[in-house]
Amino acid sequence: MRIDVLTVLPGLFDCFLKEGVIGKAISSGKVEVKVHNIRDFTTDKHRVVDDVPYGGGPGMVLKPEPIFRAYDELTKEGEKPYVLLTEPWGEKFNQEMAVELSKKPRLMIICGRYEGVDERVKSLVDREVSIGDYVLTGGELPAMVIMDAVLRLIPGVLGNLESLRADSFSDRGLLGYPNYTRPAEFRGMKVPEVLLSGHHKKIESWRKEQSLRKTLERRPEIIENLKRKGLLTKEELE
Numbered sequence: 452m453r454i455d456v457l458t459v460l461p462g463l464f465d466c467f468l469k470e471g472v473i474g475k476a477i478s479s480g481k482v483e484v485k486v487h488n489i490r491d492f493t494t495d496k497h498r499v500v501d502d503v504p505y506g507g508g509p510g511m512v513l514k515p516e517p518i519f520r521a522y523d524e525l526t527k528e529g530e531k532p533y534v535l536l537t538e539p540w541g542e543k544f545n546q547e548m549a550v551e552l553s554k555k556p557r558l559m560i561i562c563g564r565y566e567g568v569d570e571r572v573k574s575l576v577d578r579e580v581s582i583g584d585y586v587l588t589g590g591e592l593p594a595m596v597i598m599d600a601v602l603r604l605i606p607g608v609l610g611n612l613e614s615l616r617a618d619s620f621s622d623r624g625l626l627g628y629p630n631y632t633r634p635a636e637f638r639g640m641k642v643p644e645v646l647l648s649g650h651h652k653k654i655e656s657w658r659k660e661q662s663l664r665k666t667l668e669r670r671p672e673i674i675e676n677l678k679r680k681g682l683l684t685k686e687e688l689e
C-alpha cells in the first residue's frame with residue numbers, strides 16, 4: 452500500500468513514521484508513506500497556503516490551488532488514490548472502515564488546518580473522516596490515527612502476531628479480552644486460573660466470552676450491529 456499525506460505541518464509525522472510497528476513496516480518496504488508539504492505546491496514567493504474566509508468570520512481557510520496542484524502532481528502516474536479528508540464532522544472512523552481502507556492499493560489523506568479547507572477541495576475527496584466528536588487543531592493527528600489502524604492490518608506488518616490474530620475480535624470491532632503477565636499474584640490480585648491451565652481451548656473460549664461480555668456491557672450497539680450483519684456465530688450469540 453502507498454499513502455500520500457498532504458499537510459502544512461510535515462514535521463508532525465516524523466516520529467510516527469520512524470518508530471514502532473509503522474516505522475518498521477515503512478523501513479522494510481512493506482508499505483510506502485510519503486508526506487508532502489502543501490507549501491511546496493504554492494507558486495508565490497511567500498508560499499501562501501491560506502486566506503481569509505469569504506463572507507467574513509474567524510480564522511483562515513486553506514486555499515484550494517496548492518492542494519489541487521499537489522493532487523495533480525501526485526496522481527500523474529500510477530493508480531488513482533482513494534482520497535480521505537480528515538474533518539471534525541466527517542463519517543466516524545471505526546475498525547470496519549479501517550479494514551475497508553486497508554484493502555485499497557493507494558490512499559491520499561488531506562490534512563486541514565486553521566478553520567479547514569476550501570469547500571472545493573472536497574471535489575477531490577472520496578471520504579470525509581472524523582476520529583471523534585471533538586475538534587482538534589488540525590487534521591494531522593486524525594491522519595496518524597487512521598494510518599496506524601489501517602497499516603497494522605496490512606499482511607506482514609504485524610509479523611508473527613498476525614497469524615495469532617487470524618480470527619481477531621478487534622477486526623469485528625469487539626472490545627479486547629483482559630491481558631495478564633507475570634507475576635501470577637500481585638498485591639493480592641490473582642491471574643484467572645484458566646490462563647495458568649495451559650488448556651488452549653478453554654483459554655480461547657474464556658477470552659471470547661470476556662470479549663463478548665465486555666462489548667455487550669460497554670458497547671451493546673457493536674453486538675447489535677454484528678448480529679444484524681450475521682457476523683456472530685451461534686455459540687457467540689448464546
Ligand SMILES: N#Cc1ccccc1Cn1ccc2ccc(-c3cc(N)[nH]n3)cc21
Binds near residue numbers: 537540586
Ligand atoms: N475543520 C476544522 C476546524 C473548524 C473549526 C475550528 C478548528 C478546526 C480545526 N481543524 C482544521 C482542520 C481539521 C481537520 C480535522 C479536525 C478534526 C477531526 C476530528 N475528529 N476532530 N477534529 C479538525 C480540523
